[in-house]
Amino acid sequence: MNWDVIVSYLPLYKDGLLITLYTGWLGILISIVLGLVTALIVHFKVPVLKTIAKIYIEILRNTPLLIQLFFIYYGIPKLFGIVTDEIACGVIGLGLLGGAYMAETFRSGIEAVDTIQMESAVSLGMTRRQAMFHIILPQAVTYSVPAFVANLIFLLKETSVFSCISIMELMFTAKDRIAVSSTTVESLFLVVVFYLIVLLPVSIIGSVVERRLRYASFGN
Amino acid sequence: MADTVLTINNIKKSYGDNLILNGLSLDVHKGEVIVIIGPSGCGKSTLLRCINALEPIQGGEIRLDGELIDGKSRNLAQTRQKIGMVFQNYELFPHKTVLQNIILAPMKVQKRSKDEVTEEAEQLLERVGLLDKRDSYPRQLSGGQMQRVAIVRALCMHPEIMLFDEVTAALDPEMVREVLDTMLELAKNGRTMLIVTHEMNFARAIADRVIFLDGGEIVEEGDPEDFFTHPKTERAQKFLHTFEYESVKHK
Numbered sequence: 001m002n003w004d005v006i007v008s009y010l011p012l013y014k015d016g017l018l019i020t021l022y023t024g025w026l027g028i029l030i031s032i033v034l035g036l037v038t039a040l041i042v043h044f045k046v047p048v049l050k051t052i053a054k055i056y057i058e059i060l061r062n063t064p065l066l067i068q069l070f071f072i073y074y075g076i077p078k079l080f081g082i083v084t085d086e087i088a089c090g091v092i093g094l095g096l097l098g099g100a101y102m103a104e105t106f107r108s109g110i111e112a113v114d115t116i117q118m119e120s121a122v123s124l125g126m127t128r129r130q131a132m133f134h135i136i137l138p139q140a141v142t143y144s145v146p147a148f149v150a151n152l153i154f155l156l157k158e159t160s161v162f163s164c165i166s167i168m169e170l171m172f173t174a175k176d177r178i179a180v181s182s183t184t185v186e187s188l189f190l191v192v193v194f195y196l197i198v199l200l201p202v203s204i205i206g207s208v209v210e211r212r213l214r215y216a217s218f219g220n
Numbered sequence: 221m222a223d224t225v226l227t228i229n230n231i232k233k234s235y236g237d238n239l240i241l242n243g244l245s246l247d248v249h250k251g252e253v254i255v256i257i258g259p260s261g262c263g264k265s266t267l268l269r270c271i272n273a274l275e276p277i278q279g280g281e282i283r284l285d286g287e288l289i290d291g292k293s294r295n296l297a298q299t300r301q302k303i304g305m306v307f308q309n310y311e312l313f314p315h316k317t318v319l320q321n322i323i324l325a326p327m328k329v330q331k332r333s334k335d336e337v338t339e340e341a342e343q344l345l346e347r348v349g350l351l352d353k354r355d356s357y358p359r360q361l362s363g364g365q366m367q368r369v370a371i372v373r374a375l376c377m378h379p380e381i382m383l384f385d386e387v388t389a390a391l392d393p394e395m396v397r398e399v400l401d402t403m404l405e406l407a408k409n410g411r412t413m414l415i416v417t418h419e420m421n422f423a424r425a426i427a428d429r430v431i432f433l434d435g436g437e438i439v440e441e442g443d444p445e446d447f448f449t450h451p452k453t454e455r456a457q458k459f460l461h462t463f464e465y466e467s468v469k470h471k
């Protein structure tokens with residue numbers, strides 16, 4: 001391994017890292033909002049929307065992100081004649097995929113809170129919305145944290161697929177280095193290190209939050 | 221008679237084909253303590269759940285202070301404030317402290333000031349001997365303590381009527397007493413209460429009127445002394461008999 005090569009690659013990987021973080025977290029932000037809305041639709045069995053939500057969840061969870069991205073990146077311009085920006089496509093694609101996973105996570109969290117907690121709250125004169133907000137969701141969040149953190153890690157890893165639609169994130173940077181030079185070992189070593197920089201903090205902070213929140217909510 | 225708080229008129233309730241309440245009627249007067257007893261599965265919990273519209277009814281009507289209780293009404297939350305419900309398993313909110321459990325609904329629902337509600341909550345906690353637990357979480361309390369908090373939580377909404385569904389059934393025997401004493405005190409202070417219980421001695425002590433429910437209807441009702449010493453109907457006699465033990469010792 002050539003350390004000079006590694007040092008000289010660092011700025012390139014740093015740029016890749018920033019794009020991975022930027023697109024990854026933006027996609028995750030979308031997926032959280034989308035997931036929460038979808039979970040509430042499914043939980044409250046909103047007519048029509050519920051069916052759409054279920055189909056959405058199943059399709060997105062059972063097809064590879066790569067294919068979803070191709071659909072958005074190549075399909076939409078063909079169908080609607082809109083020019084698409086690859087970063088926007090990547091973020092939207094990741095958001096849609098993540099939304100499906102987050103929806104399932106939030107829904108099972110909500111279901112883990114007994115219906116009798118809802119009854120207890122409405123018996124005190126709260127509306128269902130107040131009960132949802134003050135009683136059910138805070139507990140559901142606690143139940144959801146482990147699966148939520150797993151989703152974060154999964155989605156951040158999935159950003160590596162972005163390289164296939166020419167987003168210059170970490171994986172793209174590595175592939176590019178390998179293609180244009182004979183520095184395969186150094187390029188791969190760096191990509192591993194940089195993904196660890198992205199993911200380890202999430203993993204560590206995630207498990208601390210998990211423990212703290214569990215303790216704060218349920219005392220064990 | 222004194223004013224009627226709750227009127228239940230000919231209600232029908234079924235789960236699918238299974239008819240649980242078959243044209244049941246009952247008037248509850250202000251300050252009255254009614255104990256509902258009956259065999260397991262006769263619909264006691266269902267009746268209480270219908271009263272605060274946790275279950276829809278298929279016929280008849282229920283009125284509180286003359287106002288119709290309707291599960292679909294926009295005013296349902298408004299009406300439910302006037303009905304305090306205490307559940308068998310307490311159903312405190314596990315992520316909130318004792319005090320937060322109590323003051324949440326008065327603040328959010330009745331828009332009362334935090335200071336005012338906190339003061340009232342503390343007074344009520346003091347009365348049930350739990351003021352020192354105000355900042356504890358439910359998990360740190362015993363069953364009996366949790367149930368007393370649940371009672372205080374309901375009281376703090378200033379309900380017109382309190383519903384108790386076997387509130388001591390999940391408790392260890394040594395904790396039953398503290399909860400029953402709390403309820404006796406409420407009765408003494410003129411609370412209107414509807415109590416479902418299997419504690420017969422307690423029923424006898426607290427009730428102004430006993431209702432015996434079986435087969436979806438009120439089979440017998442009356443003064444507790446009369447009911448427990450001379451039940452008129454055969455079904456009530458048979459039911460009360462299940463609580464007695466024949467001596468097997470040779471005399």
Ligand SMILES: Nc1ncnc2c1ncn2[C@@H]1O[C@H](COP(=O)(O)OP(=O)(O)OP(=O)(O)O)[C@@H](O)[C@H]1O
Pocket residue numbers: 235238240258259260261262263264265266267
């Ligand atoms: N959600 C439900 N769906 C279907 N049947 C139900 C439901 N809840 C209760 N039942 C049935 O209704 C009947 C009355 O139930 P309920 O809980 O009111 O009885 P109970 O008098 O409170 O009995 P217990 O003394 O055991 O608490 C029972 O036969 C029960 O099986």
Ligand SMILES: [Mg+2]
Pocket residue numbers: 264265266385386
């Ligand atoms: Mg019951």
